[in-house]
Amino acid sequence: MTVRVGVIGGGQLARMMIAPAVELGLDLRVLAEDEGMSAQLAATAVGDYRDLETVRAFARDVDVITFDHEHVPQQVLRALVADGVQVHPGPDALQYAQDKLVMRARLAELGVPQPDWAAVRDARDLQQFINDHGGRAVVKTPRGGYDGKGVRVVRAGLEAADWFAEVPDGEALLVEEMVSFTRELAQQIARRPSGAMVAYPVVETVQRGGVCAEVIAPAPNAAQRLVEVAEKIGRQIAEGIGVTGMLAVELFETDDERILVNELAMRPHNSGHWSQDGAVTGQFEQHLRAVADLPLGRTEPREEWTVMVNILGGPAEGTLTGRFGAAMQEHPEAKIHTYGKAPRPGRKVGHVNVAGDDLDDVVYTARAAAAHFDR
Amino acid sequence: MTVRVGVIGGGQLARMMIAPAVELGLDLRVLAEDEGMSAQLAATAVGDYRDLETVRAFARDVDVITFDHEHVPQQVLRALVADGVQVHPGPDALQYAQDKLVMRARLAELGVPQPDWAAVRDARDLQQFINDHGGRAVVKTPRGGYDGKGVRVVRAGLEAADWFAEVPDGEALLVEEMVSFTRELAQQIARRPSGAMVAYPVVETVQRGGVCAEVIAPAPNAAQRLVEVAEKIGRQIAEGIGVTGMLAVELFETDDERILVNELAMRPHNSGHWSQDGAVTGQFEQHLRAVADLPLGRTEPREEWTVMVNILGGPAEGTLTGRFGAAMQEHPEAKIHTYGKAPRPGRKVGHVNVAGDDLDDVVYTARAAAAHFDR
Incomplete structure (x- = not known):
């Protein structure tokens, strides 16, 4: 039987699962919040994810439930599990992404370094x-x-x-x-229900105004010790809280060379969009493999550097796709991803990935290509 | 406005346009032959592509028409053009893929080497x-x-x-x-309505029983002269017959080191499936860019070697996706693509791409991963 993967939430993360689901022949079904969401093409239901009966009806026709976001209430999640539905990540793990106090207390128990x-x-x-x-x-x-x-x-x-x-x-x-940090990093882990895990290389994330602006993969100037510590922290958390699917651990690298855990996300994450074009297995494919309990794919970078630049806001006039011509003409190596969302100032409406051997070139090209969509 | 690309035919080539269309934010609409075709997810109409009114109704809601196959009759194509519909490739080009005598005569006029x-x-x-x-x-x-x-x-x-x-x-x-050839090659070209072209590296194709079994990209042991001649032939044909979108030129490399044109295909082609995972711009994205008259993407291979192995027939029992576990477990670097088609002996139901530095390893892995789906 074809595996039916149900995604709660119709945003860009659900949308970006469509491409790998099509190629792998997984039957992706989305419970969207509304008509016309980013993941519209795969939407099979529209409704409120906080309403148990809505979610229950959606879950009836799928083999596994996963998420575009972490906002489904615990009582809904636990009712699904009681119904015998496969939910990945499950409520026991998701609580740590839903409540930062619960997360801090658990990370303290696990002995993970944090502020x-x-x-x-x-x-x-x-x-x-x-x-x-x-x-x-x-x-x-x-x-x-x-x-x-x-x-x-x-x-x-x-x-x-x-x-x-x-x-x-x-x-x-x-x-x-208030941590005095030199930069922010992110470590991604994929984990199957069986406990098998793979780690992506730690990346550097650049935030502007509290929003992720750029990601450089792998993190530049990262000592081997840092790479190992980040992966160890990621694996320890994934196992310690029983995540299934993708886990993103946002990290601070401090002035005094410590690594501290900032936030957790239990789903594909903006810090992993580079992997769509930059890793052997992109995070959206990896998430689907993990939640469908399929063996995980290789996580190695395909080129020396991959840089992701978010498109925030989008054009004041016309659509994003109306700007493709100029961006593609000048940057034929840029991989453009759009979310099918109406542009609003500061809203994430797409991103650009560029890969190559020379980091300066790659950063320049990714920024220049993304800039075509800004104004 | 979002560009609406209408694809006539709901087979695997239309299916594999879905992933890049989603990422680029193009509105892909498919006129499928039947319910439940490979490209079902993007199907907006079902009907007979030989029926002018069916095709006309479909064409009314799209900005450009392109194809999953070359079988739409000339009178249908010419009526669309007369209606003012953008058709890529157009009937003047497609006739050379529809009639091999017309093709041979035109290649002779162009002075292209052929049997x-x-x-x-x-x-x-x-x-x-x-x-x-x-x-x-x-x-x-x-x-x-x-x-x-x-x-x-x-x-x-x-x-x-x-x-x-x-x-x-x-x-x-x-x-x-009957050409005495040492091997078969394929040269792909993408061409925009404006005439702008890009060439992919020439690849080696291995046929078994008249059906493409494997593709090695780029063609191994290819002298620089051969690479240049193949590209020159491809460009000459694309321009000479006015192709828009992807063109595949199937070639014989003869015992006496000549290159002769065997067949033409004016659409994404089996010989280009490697590019989904092996080139900066995959052929399905490139075809969409070309027919939507967007600037073309880079065609360079992303790794030294990429090998594509077709999955023919598929499992006698169970579904293709039921075989994923073992294939993924043993070959985490393999990229598996399925077409959502019922398996029948000899039928193309999917393919596997593997990329890497060592050709022997890459060939071995691609064959071994594909073999999981054969029996």
Whole structure:
């Protein structure tokens, strides 16, 4: 029988699973939030992923459920598992991507290096943490944040007073030390239900305004020790929290040469888009193989360097595809990926991958090709 | 506006356009022969491509028409052009892929090297040609043949008596000298409506039983002269017959080191499947770019060697995807492509690409991975 993979969420990550699903002959079915989403072509249902009966009806016709995002509520996930549905990643793993306090506590148990952190219930607790960590700190809402949302740098406990006012009784905010880092890295791991894992090379991610702007794969000037430590951390977390599918571990490389875990994502991730054109097995194919419990593919880079540049916002006039001509004419080596989304300022609407031997050339070309879509 | 590309025919070539169309944000629409064809996911209409009104209705909602095969009748194609529809390749070019006698005559006009040939109307003419060419020859029906169908090696004129009996009045069969070749090659060219062209490296194709079995890219042990001659022939034909989209020129390399044109195909071609995983721009993306009149992508191989092995027939029991586990387990570097077709003996149901530095290793791995799907 053809394996039917159900994806909850119709965004660009679900969309980019279509290409490898077609080639592998997997029957990809998407529960989209709305008509006309990025993954429209594979959408077989439209509905609210927070509604158990909607999700249950969708799950009835697939062999395995996976995700475009991490927002499906725990009670929905656990009901599916109780129904006997294969869910990858499962609720036990996903909780660590859904709640940053739960994640920090678990990483502490696992002994994984991470920034100092605390659960704070009021401005006074927060002020104490700030005082103990050099006069500033990063406050995060434990749930619902992404791409810099729900994250605030503060110098006084009262700067988070509005968030404390909204925190439900008995819950807390997460506060973390403000890490002095030289750069950000990301480590991706794929893990099958059987526990088999493969690691991608650690990459450098460049954020602008809290949003991923560029990725360089593999991370330049990375000492062998750093590469090994990043992979070890990735494998330790994947196993420790029982991830199935793709795991992305966002990392800080500190001034004093430590590596600390920043965030986790349990799905294909922006930091892995380079692998579509730059690795033997792209992350979207790898995710499908992992959640369908198929043997994992090779993760080696295909060229010395691959650079991914996000297209943010997109053209003020016309469509993205209307800009293809000039971008393709000037950069015939650029691989352009579009998400079929209406452009809005700062919105991720596509990305460009370029691979080659000379890092300066590759970075230049990827930026120049992406720039055609910016204005 | 998003460019809408209409593909006539729902086979595996249309299917393999889906992945690049999704990434490029092109709106791919397929007129399939039937429900459940390989390109089902992109099918927006089902109907007979020989019926003008069916094709006309399909063409109304697209910006450009292209093809999964070369069988759309000239009168249908010419009516579309008269309607003002963009058709790539157009009828003037496609006639050379539809009728091998017309093709031979045009290649002769262009001065392209090809086997000796003649149009023969009866067994006596054929016998004369055989007598003049060492006692044997290859007879071909000018229309409708592919994958070795409509091709017969004969030693006497009477061996084609059944075909002569079926030839309509005033028409002829094609006879060609039996070329003594050391190997078969294929040269692919992509050409835009503007005339801009790019060439892929010439590849070696290995046929078994008249069907393509393996492709090695680039062709091993190819002298620089051979590479240049093959590309020159390809460009000359593409321009000479005004192809738009992908052109494949099948070639014989003879014992006496000449290169002769065997067949033409004006669409993505089995000899170019290697490029999906082995070239900067795969042939399916390139075909879409060419027919949508977008600038063409780079054609360089991404690794020293890429080998494509067809999956013919497929498993006697179970589905192709049921064999993935073992193939992927043993060959994590293999790229598997399936066509979503029911397996039948000798039918092309998928292929495997493997790339790497060591040709022996690459050939071995590609064959071994494909062999998992054979029995």
